[in-house]
Amino acid sequence: MKELWTTIASLLGAFAFFQSILQAVFPPQVRFTVAKLFHRFFNCFSSYCYFDITETDGVNTNELYNAVQLYLSRSASVSSSRLNLSRALNSSSFTFSLSNNDHLVDSFNGATATWEHVVTQRQSPSFSWRPLPDEKRGFTLAIKKKDKPLILQPYLDHIMLTAVKLRHLNQDRLLYTNSRGGALDSRGHPWESVPFKHPSTFETLALDPARKLEIIVDLRDFADGQTFYKKTGRAWKRGYLLYGPPGTGKSSLIAAMANFLGYDIYDLELTEVHSNSELRKLLMKTTPKSIIVIEDIDCSINLSNRNSAGGKARVPPPPEGGGIGGDDVAKSITLSGLLNFTDGLWSCCGSERIFVFTTNHIEKLDPALLRSGRMDMHIFMSYCSFPALKILMKNYLDWEFDQEDEQNEEDDSLLKKLEEVVDVAAMTPADISEVLIRNRRHEKRRAARELLEVLRNRALAKSKKNVSEVIDEEQQHEEEEEQEKRALDSPKEDEETTGKDSNSNSNINAGKDK
Numbered sequence: 001m002k003e004l005w006t007t008i009a010s011l012l013g014a015f016a017f018f019q020s021i022l023q024a025v026f027p028p029q030v031r032f033t034v035a036k037l038f039h040r041f042f043n044c045f046s047s048y049c050y051f052d053i054t055e056t057d058g059v060n061t062n063e064l065y066n067a068v069q070l071y072l073s074r075s076a077s078v079s080s081s082r083l084n085l086s087r088a089l090n091s092s093s094f095t096f097s098l099s100n101n102d103h104l105v106d107s108f109n110g111a112t113a114t115w116e117h118v119v120t121q122r123q124s125p126s127f128s129w130r131p132l133p134d135e136k137r138g139f140t141l142a143i144k145k146k147d148k149p150l151i152l153q154p155y156l157d158h159i160m161l162t163a164v165k166l167r168h169l170n171q172d173r174l175l176y177t178n179s180r181g182g183a184l185d186s187r188g189h190p191w192e193s194v195p196f197k198h199p200s201t202f203e204t205l206a207l208d209p210a211r212k213l214e215i216i217v218d219l220r221d222f223a224d225g226q227t228f229y230k231k232t233g234r235a236w237k238r239g240y241l242l243y244g245p246p247g248t249g250k251s252s253l254i255a256a257m258a259n260f261l262g263y264d265i266y267d268l269e270l271t272e273v274h275s276n277s278e279l280r281k282l283l284m285k286t287t288p289k290s291i292i293v294i295e296d297i298d299c300s301i302n303l304s305n306r307n308s309a310g311g312k313a314r315v316p317p318p319p320e321g322g323g324i325g326g327d328d329v330a331k332s333i334t335l336s337g338l339l340n341f342t343d344g345l346w347s348c349c350g351s352e353r354i355f356v357f358t359t360n361h362i363e364k365l366d367p368a369l370l371r372s373g374r375m376d377m378h379i380f381m382s383y384c385s386f387p388a389l390k391i392l393m394k395n396y397l398d399w400e401f402d403q404e405d406e407q408n409e410e411d412d413s414l415l416k417k418l419e420e421v422v423d424v425a426a427m428t429p430a431d432i433s434e435v436l437i438r439n440r441r442h443e444k445r446r447a448a449r450e451l452l453e454v455l456r457n458r459a460l461a462k463s464k465k466n467v468s469e470v471i472d473e474e475q476q477h478e479e480e481e482e483q484e485k486r487a488l489d490s491p492k493e494d495e496e497t498t499g500k501d502s503n504s505n506s507n508i509n510a511g512k513d514k
């Protein structure tokens, strides 16, 4: 032990000696170069190799430097005690980065990588074409020489890919619309955009947790599936069809998907598109990492027949002053045009895109749109179930279901009653949210009791309606039987009565028609 300390002390002494020689003998201009030479000399005996990644390569910004900075910001935020904080333009989140001359240890494929953020004062040059920053910044990566051939390239690829993802997540999402009816903006762009600030997330979405998890896993697989899609020769895209009654959360789910993946949304208003070629041009102007949405698809386009005139959209006249429709403006958009857009060759003119169609009436859609492989996942958004209700109560009343011990017998019985009645009441999450918003200033148990009351009334109204529907059905059935009986009896009467043939026949038909 004593020997070890002696060795360390003599090494430190030698280092201090070299430092003082450096300061005393060499002028400041060459000091940096000499230090570098010393470094290289010692590196010959080291088991590590070092890579300098400078902020600029002399003229241009080094993209790798920015990528490393972003990549390290992930781990820096948890492991370092002193950090630089910044916020990029068009971003609502903060980025952490290593502060000057600090270091961080990362691992990749079992190997260790040590990063150091090196900041030195720049010697002011005698002449420069453009002003240079006062400081020279760079990262130094140290990895073991034996690991270099195995990890260097994949590690740098991994850093670049992660940085792209992080940059996208840190940036605010945009919501695009083609509501100008095909008119172009000053840059010749058919889409208008606004910042997308919808707060819906998978956490706030009232949906069965198992279904929710299924969707999350599917989205994650899609976003991470670049290699898979390439290997299998498939276009990197995915289609979701969301269907169900109004107010069950279809639009909220789209917003949650966009927030989860960090994608932009293109809200495609089909009634504003005048032709298939215009549709194609719109598609070509969308960016990767985006969700292309067609809401209420059954209302935007008559999808009953792919080839007939019935398969055309109800379109307004083209915009004045030249839209993007060109010669095709006279024609209108067809179902096959739409399918080409989502499924055919044109769907591949970008990558990593999700198509989402929503409808309240799935039965109105053409089977061509529903066949497997076209819309990869059909998601039924239904009335509020008990697990979904618990999420809404957590959102609006801060009712914490995870902390079971906080719940008493009274709460348990209240929840049991809610569970019994919620399915029968068949209320949408939107309706339940309204009730909860109305009562959110009350104490949470009181608000829950109010909700129970509303659910019970709705369930009662539903069962009364059901009873009256059953009675109506029975009455109708009896009437039909009566009419059929009369119709069967009447020919006999006709045979007995002459000269009334024509009148009796029309009665039979009327009865049968009914």
Ligand SMILES: Nc1ncnc2c1ncn2[C@@H]1O[C@H](COP(=O)(O)OP(=O)(O)OP(=O)(O)O)[C@@H](O)[C@H]1O
Binding pocket: 204, 205, 206, 207, 244, 245, 246, 247, 248, 249, 250, 251, 252, 253, 360, 381, 428, 429, 430, 431, 433
């Ligand atoms: N599943 C849900 N989870 C959380 N909130 C919901 C849910 N469904 C509806 N809501 C609430 O109701 C409002 C309307 O819901 P949303 O617009 O998502 O319904 P929709 O299914 O798209 O309806 P439509 O078919 O009329 O377009 C939302 O702003 C949200 O507050």
Ligand SMILES: [Mg+2]
Binding pocket: 250, 251, 252, 295, 358
């Ligand atoms: Mg909607």
